[in-house]
Amino acid sequence: MNDMPDVFRFAPSPNGELHLGHAFSALVNHRLAREAGATFLLRIEDIDRARCTPAFERQIEQDLFFLGVDWDDAPRRQSEHFADYAAALEALADEELIYPGFMSRGDIRGFADRHESEEGTPWPVDPDGAPVYPGLDRQLSTKERERKMSNGERFAWRLDMEKAIERVPALAWQESGQSPAGDSGEIVARPLEWGDVVLARLDTPTSYHLAVVVDDALQGVTDVVRGRDLFHATSVHRLLQALLGLPAPRYHHHGLILGPDGRKLSKSLRDTSIRSLREAGLAAEDIRRMVGLAGRSAPESFSRARSARG
Ligand code: GLU
Numbered sequence: 001m002n003d004m005p006d007v008f009r010f011a012p013s014p015n016g017e018l019h020l021g022h023a024f025s026a027l028v029n030h031r032l033a034r035e036a037g038a039t040f041l042l043r044i045e046d047i048d049r050a051r052c053t054p055a056f057e058r059q060i061e062q063d064l065f066f067l068g069v070d071w072d073d074a075p076r077r078q079s080e081h082f083a084d085y086a087a088a089l090e091a092l093a094d095e096e097l098i099y100p101g102f103m104s105r106g107d108i109r110g111f112a113d114r115h116e117s118e119e120g121t122p123w124p125v126d127p128d129g130a131p132v133y134p135g136l137d138r139q140l141s142t143k144e145r146e147r148k149m150s151n152g153e154r155f156a157w158r159l160d161m162e163k164a165i166e167r168v169p170a171l172a173w174q175e176s177g178q179s180p181a182g183d184s185g186e187i188v189a190r191p192l193e194w195g196d197v198v199l200a201r202l203d204t205p206t207s208y209h210l211a212v213v214v215d216d217a218l219q220g221v222t223d224v225v226r227g228r229d230l231f232h233a234t235s236v237h238r239l240l241q242a243l244l245g246l247p248a249p250r251y252h253h254h255g256l257i258l259g260p261d262g263r264k265l266s267k268s269l270r271d272t273s274i275r276s277l278r279e280a281g282l283a284a285e286d287i288r289r290m291v292g293l294a295g296r297s298a299p300e301s302f303s304r305a306r307s308a309r310g
Helices: 020-035 054-067 082-094 105-119 142-150 161-166 208-218 233-244 274-279 284-290 300-309
Strands: 007-010 039-044 098-101 156-159 172-175 185-188 198-201 223-227 250-254
Touching (some): 020 223, 082 098, 082 208, 098 142, 172 233, 274 284
Parallel strands (some): 223 250
Antiparallel strands (some): 172 185
16 A cells, blocks of 8 residues: 555646636536545746746746645746656667658648648547648658758657557556546557647747656656646646556546637627736636536546545
């Protein structure tokens, strides 16, 4: 028996103001953590140096404080730990699992369009709806790669997905929330659907996927609670964990708070920002009620999953 407390984390990106969707996520996460007697951490996911600002970070802390969400230990700021992600990338490079991909988003789109008009069949898209990377430059010789790199051609480090999958056994994770299709319990990971994902770029030396798995492991996270929009990304996270020899947390993907148009809230929708609601005189309890969390109990499925584990 291990009597260390479980560890949960809330991991916002300070690239805009928190809205009702983030409030819901933070409140569910915090409540589940406290009910489990777990440690609750705040992680600031600010790898995108162009869009994240210290002012948004301060605002996040004020909004959480207002909502009654407290955290243990100092927040971990990803921008201060690029060396950790570089070390993970290096480990994958040593295994020859990454390669420089020189096609830009526009090149990929153009390739997919050409394929569709010439072949008459759709080019595959990833679970977020973006065309899968064609991977033509996977075959470039070392000499050709070096020539392009020294010519200053822009590239992103991509995971060679097929090769990576061959290196690990079939992967799954324990889901106490739900997939978009309503599945829970043991979920089989399907990273192949994502194709050769980006793990680092020249201007952002890590991707979300890489930073999140490295940090969850370094911080001893046992339970990842986050929105269902990240459900499919978990397949990539499980693969990276297996390749890097990192433990797998349990996952709980919760439902999303949708706007009146039925779409996911966005940080540009000012009217649902916590700051504007707070300035309009609403109390934390009003916000809890607005997101359907006025009661005390944890979501059913989560309580059941936890008690099943003892
Ligand atoms: N930083 C991500 C976001 O703000 C959340 C990442 C996670 O919880 O894994 O959407």
